Amino acid sequence: MSVDVTGVDRETLVRPIQSRSKYFLVALVAALAGIGVWLYFYTQQLQHGLIVTHLADWGSGGGVPWGLYIGAFIWWVGIAHGGIILSAAVRLLGMDTYQPVARMAELLTIAALTCAGIYILIHVGRPDRLVTSVLPAWPWRVHWSPLVWDVTVITAYFVLTATYLLLTIRYDIHRLRDRLPDRLEPLYKALMIGYSETEDKVVERMVWWLAFAIIIMAPLLLHGGVIPWLFALLPSMAGWAGGVQGPSFLSIALTSAVSGIIIIAAAFRYAYGWEELIPKPVFYGLSKWLGFFGLLFLWLQLQQVITGIFAAPTTLQHATEVKIATPIYWVAIGLVIAAEAYIFAAALKSSLFTIPRIVAVSVLVLVGTLVEKTLFVVEGLQHAHFQLYDGVPGVYVPSAVELSSVLGTVGIVVLFFLVVSKVIPVVELHAIEDDHEEVRD
Amino acid sequence: MLPLASAPYTLPFVGPGTYLIFGIVLAPIYVMLAAWYLGKPSDSKSALLGVTYLAGLTTALWGGLFVATMVIKFAFF
Amino acid sequence: MQDEDTPISFDDDETERMERLLDDTEYDTELGVEMAKDAQRVAAGELGEAEFYREYHEDVLAEFGEDDREISGLLDGVEGDDVSEKLSSLAGRDDLSRREVMKKGGAAFAALSMFATAGQESAAAAGDGDADEGTRYGMTINLNNCDGCLACVVACNQEHGTSDGANWMYVFTYEDEDQDDENFLVRPCQHCTDSPCTKVCPVGARHTREDDGLVLTDYDICIGCRYCEVSCPYGVNYFQWGEPDVPDSEIDDDHQYDERGKWVGSRPPKGVMGKCTFCVDRQDGQMGEERIGTTACEDACAMDAIHFGDMNDPESAPNQHLREYRDSQGNDMTFKNRKEHTVSTFKLMEERGTDPNVHYIGNEPSPHARQVDGPVTYEDMDIVENRKEEVLDNGAMANDQGGEEA
Numbered sequence: 015m016s017v018d019v020t021g022v023d024r025e026t027l028v029r030p031i032q033s034r035s036k037y038f039l040v041a042l043v044a045a046l047a048g049i050g051v052w053l054y055f056y057t058q059q060l061q062h063g064l065i066v067t068h069l070a071d072w073g074s075g076g077g078v079p080w081g082l083y084i085g086a087f088i089w090w091v092g093i094a095h096g097g098i099i100l101s102a103a104v105r106l107l108g109m110d111t112y113q114p115v116a117r118m119a120e121l122l123t124i125a126a127l128t129c130a131g132i133y134i135l136i137h138v139g140r141p142d143r144l145v146t147s148v149l150p151a152w153p154w155r156v157h158w159s160p161l162v163w164d165v166t167v168i169t170a171y172f173v174l175t176a177t178y179l180l181l182t183i184r185y186d187i188h189r190l191r192d193r194l195p196d197r198l199e200p201l202y203k204a205l206m207i208g209y210s211e212t213e214d215k216v217v218e219r220m221v222w223w224l225a226f227a228i229i230i231m232a233p234l235l236l237h238g239g240v241i242p243w244l245f246a247l248l249p250s251m252a253g254w255a256g257g258v259q260g261p262s263f264l265s266i267a268l269t270s271a272v273s274g275i276i277i278i279a280a281a282f283r284y285a286y287g288w289e290e291l292i293p294k295p296v297f298y299g300l301s302k303w304l305g306f307f308g309l310l311f312l313w314l315q316l317q318q319v320i321t322g323i324f325a326a327p328t329t330l331q332h333a334t335e336v337k338i339a340t341p342i343y344w345v346a347i348g349l350v351i352a353a354e355a356y357i358f359a360a361a362l363k364s365s366l367f368t369i370p371r372i373v374a375v376s377v378l379v380l381v382g383t384l385v386e387k388t389l390f391v392v393e394g395l396q397h398a399h400f401q402l403y404d405g406v407p408g409v410y411v412p413s414a415v416e417l418s419s420v421l422g423t424v425g426i427v428v429l430f431f432l433v434v435s436k437v438i439p440v441v442e443l444h445a446i447e448d449d450h451e452e453v454r455d
Numbered sequence: 456m457l458p459l460a461s462a463p464y465t466l467p468f469v470g471p472g473t474y475l476i477f478g479i480v481l482a483p484i485y486v487m488l489a490a491w492y493l494g495k496p497s498d499s500k501s502a503l504l505g506v507t508y509l510a511g512l513t514t515a516l517w518g519g520l521f522v523a524t525m526v527i528k529f530a531f532f
Numbered sequence: 533m534q535d536e537d538t539p540i541s542f543d544d545d546e547t548e549r550m551e552r553l554l555d556d557t558e559y560d561t562e563l564g565v566e567m568a569k570d571a572q573r574v575a576a577g578e579l580g581e582a583e584f585y586r587e588y589h590e591d592v593l594a595e596f597g598e599d600d601r602e603i604s605g606l607l608d609g610v611e612g613d614d615v616s617e618k619l620s621s622l623a624g625r626d627d628l629s630r631r632e633v634m635k636k637g638g639a640a641f642a643a644l645s646m647f648a649t650a651g652q653e654s655a656a657a658a659g660d661g662d663a664d665e666g667t668r669y670g671m672t673i674n675l676n677n678c679d680g681c682l683a684c685v686v687a688c689n690q691e692h693g694t695s696d697g698a699n700w701m702y703v704f705t706y707e708d709e710d711q712d713d714e715n716f717l718v719r720p721c722q723h724c725t726d727s728p729c730t731k732v733c734p735v736g737a738r739h740t741r742e743d744d745g746l747v748l749t750d751y752d753i754c755i756g757c758r759y760c761e762v763s764c765p766y767g768v769n770y771f772q773w774g775e776p777d778v779p780d781s782e783i784d785d786d787h788q789y790d791e792r793g794k795w796v797g798s799r800p801p802k803g804v805m806g807k808c809t810f811c812v813d814r815q816d817g818q819m820g821e822e823r824i825g826t827t828a829c830e831d832a833c834a835m836d837a838i839h840f841g842d843m844n845d846p847e848s849a850p851n852q853h854l855r856e857y858r859d860s861q862g863n864d865m866t867f868k869n870r871k872e873h874t875v876s877t878f879k880l881m882e883e884r885g886t887d888p889n890v891h892y893i894g895n896e897p898s899p900h901a902r903q904v905d906g907p908v909t910y911e912d913m914d915i916v917e918n919r920k921e922e923v924l925d926n927g928a929m930a931n932d933q934g935g936e937e938a
Contacts, residue, residue: 068925071767140755141527142531158731160732173516176508224505226487244759249886409920
């Protein structure tokens with residue numbers, strides 16, 4: 015069953031660029047406010063150091079040196095995976111149903127990876143050295159440090175996605191030029207450099223290979239690779255070990271990614287009256303994918319729990335027992351289970367499905383995944399293999415400084431979409447064309 | 456044999472990351488670049504555009520980050 | 533000690549004992565025994581030196597990667613008229629360190645000299661299998677001698693200007709199912725040979741110094757990502773969360789810059805990671821010749837528990853202490869195949885694969901060990917135990933009175 019939006023006209027497509035939604039100003043103010051709050055707190059951190067957070071040395075220090083900043087970093091990288099999942103589905107697997115939301119998802123990838131990068135900046139003790147210490151050391155450290163692998167792959171994912179966007183936007187701008195604002199002409203000229211229609215087929219093939227490269231790299235080697243390896247490769251913490259971490263992290267990423275796309279797509283549909291352009295079946299389909307990835311996530315949590323409590327080595331047993339005795343862990347799991355229940359019910363009885371409900375479910379899933387990731391980091395640090403340190407128990411509750419960063423980064427993503435949606439179409443022109451007819455000529 | 460750890464005390468230059476990054480993680484990119492230049496339809500002008508985007512974006516990303524860190528440096532450190 | 537003119541007998545008992553000694557090395561036991569037998573034949577004039585060289589050249593290359601057995605030339609200055617006499621006299625000399633003997637003739641000589649000085653076991657030299665020269669700083673910490681006084685912790689904090697609660701040296705008092713009464717675990721940085729912290733550092737700030745194996749942090753390069761702290765199984769890292777308690781003006785450059793000119797000594801600045809440096813400024817002579825090969829904690833310890841030195845040197849403080857302590861704890865030798873002493877040694881969490889360089893005398897805490905207050909508490913000594921509770925929470929949401937100075 016494929017969704018057919020080819021009847022939609024170009025006016026509708028460029029509606030965000032040509033008209034102002036009444037929600038635009040509200041969203042803008044809210045985004046700037048969120049960013050402002052965060053900047054206020056971040057300035058304090060830059061002045062006084064990370065002592066303004068609730069982080070501390072683990073072990074004899076009684077704290078955790080990694081907390082919400084790292085949890086949120088992983089969370090944003092996870093959300094970023096939506097872009098490639100959607101684009102791969104459309105380009106590589108021909109799932110045209112999702113084509114209307116493919117570009118939004120790509121844009122979400124750029125925004126989310128930017129936030130992930132901001133979290134690295136916020137997290138380190140010496141942000142002033144982030145480039146001057148990291149870049150010159152890269153040729154030597156890339157052979158050993160999982161953090162450098164992480165930085166390398168995130169850079170690659172960002173650059174590949176941005177290249178994908180820059181290449182595919184040319185087709186759209188060329189054909190929609192007269193509907194785009196004149197004052198941005200220099201920008202469009204730059205984006206269209208060297209363009210002629212003969213490139214269309216070549217670029218189509220190039221971006222196919224781009225999508226291929228990303229689908230191999232991002233899920234398998236980034237969120238199912240170097241990111242879990244940051245933890246699983248270490249000899250220090252009992253709760254982090256194991257080959258299951260790769261698949262587990264990936265399942266969370268995919269769940270968060272689809273949730274993010276649902277929210278963004280619903281926002282645009284609502285703000286610009288895009289019922290025709292992003293019809294309900296798109297959300298219905300996305301909800302089923304959310305259900306599938308969420309199920310994988312729960313299943314992999316089960317793997318970790320059962321192998322950690324049946325007859326596990328002492329330190330792993332202890333770490334797992336602590337994990338399942340933590341109420342907030344069950345809040346996170348419960349949120350995902352609740353989401354699963356709704357999605358399952360709606361899959362069986364489609365009248366139960368509404369877009370506002372799936373958006374609410376997506377928000378809850380995002381909360382749950384952020385909590386789970388932060389717990390993973392924090393509880394890992396609170397239960398090291400060196401169990402003698404249990405005598406100095408650590409308590410971690412994120413401080414206002416840390417919490418404000420979540421607000422700030424969400425604000426940045428919202429701001430990003432508000433600005434970009436005024437400059438380029440956030441839905442591909444191909445989506446409203448019959449079987450890529452223009453290109454195949 | 457992977458020279459994963461040995462005395463004397465500095466880590467050898469080659470490590471697990473050498474194979475991981477240059478052999479596995481970047482492999483899809485090597486394949487993609489090859490496909491941009493070879494096969495049909497391909498066009499060296501478009502391929503060059505793509506490569507320029509890759510290089511330019513990487514520079515812009517790290518350049519922008521560098522500027523941000525320098526601002527932080529002069530303001531706070 | 534054998535008379536240097538008496539050839540070593542290769543009867544069954546002796547062979548068995550040699551095999552056991554050789555088993556402790558990471559090299560081929562059988563090869564060692566065979567070479568030792570033939571080396572003795574060279575010494576006795578029964579086997580030509582060139583033949584001896586040829587016979588084992590391939591095997592030595594395969595085992596050690598090089599064949600340093602230069603039969604002539606390197607034996608200049610050694611007593612004896614011909615090679616066999618030289619070999620015998622080399623084997624019998626006890627003023628040459630094992631390392632020097634090995635240098636002169638590779639594994640064969642090592643085997644020979646080892647047997648000749650049987651009974652004088654060295655904790656490190658043959659055992660590490662590291663036939664190269666070079667310093668390998670480490671410690672022997674005798675937990676049986678420790679009384680939990682925390683003088684070492686205080687001394688370290690004072691010498692390096694660490695902030696409150698950043699106890700680079702730390703002492704656990706603990707109770708354990710399988711041990712009586714209270715027990716102590718003294719925990720400096722282990723300066724691991726296979727350290728995870730140096731592998732994970734994204735910028736190479738955390739590194740191992742080539743000439744002596746010290747694991748240090750370059751305070752000019754560190755970006756404060758805290759990954760070394762996260763990766764260390766021993767929990768020895770302490771981040772400078774706010775402004776340091778001891779301002780830069782109160783710390784001498786001599787304490788901060790090592791012989792390579794890198795800023796690795798004393799406490800780190802704000803936003804940077806620090807940990808025990810094995811008193812690198814002492815080792816580089818910045819605090820006087822007499823302090824080289826010593827550490828602040830070792831000096832402060834009144835109970836002869838901490839011994840710092842070069843683990844590759846059989847005569848260094850840690851190796852001597854182990855030897856002497858073993859000599860003082862004799863075993864009932866009624867039964868054969870027993871060690872001559874009753875001393876238990878261990879390396880902390882060795883199964884983590886870090887190859888630590890602190891050798892403990894005593895018993896390793898079991899997974900059921902629980903930390904308790906010691907005979908002297910951290911509070912008694914006016915140092916902070918739970919850093920988060922007592923310092924950082926006061927500093928969190930730092931106001932003018934807060935920060936690590938609180």
